[in-house]
Amino acid sequence: MKSEIEPAVDHPSHYTWLPNGLEVIDLTEHLNFNRGNAVKYIARAGRKSKLAEVEDLKKARWYVEREIQRIEREQTQ
16 A cells, blocks of 8 residues: 655655756755755755745755765865
């Protein structure tokens, strides 16, 4: 029996607003963790909650900074 997942869990509206049925996960699953999370937070900024828009962008920045640090560490090894 196939279990039904709620749309809010399986296809939340703040991830499904892109054209042609593209979802944020369709992009992020092809990136590493830090880059994927940065894209996720940028894509949903202001869509889940207008009150959390700046917070989402700060989270994206945090993941970008972490990715930069990771790359710089690798370059010095």
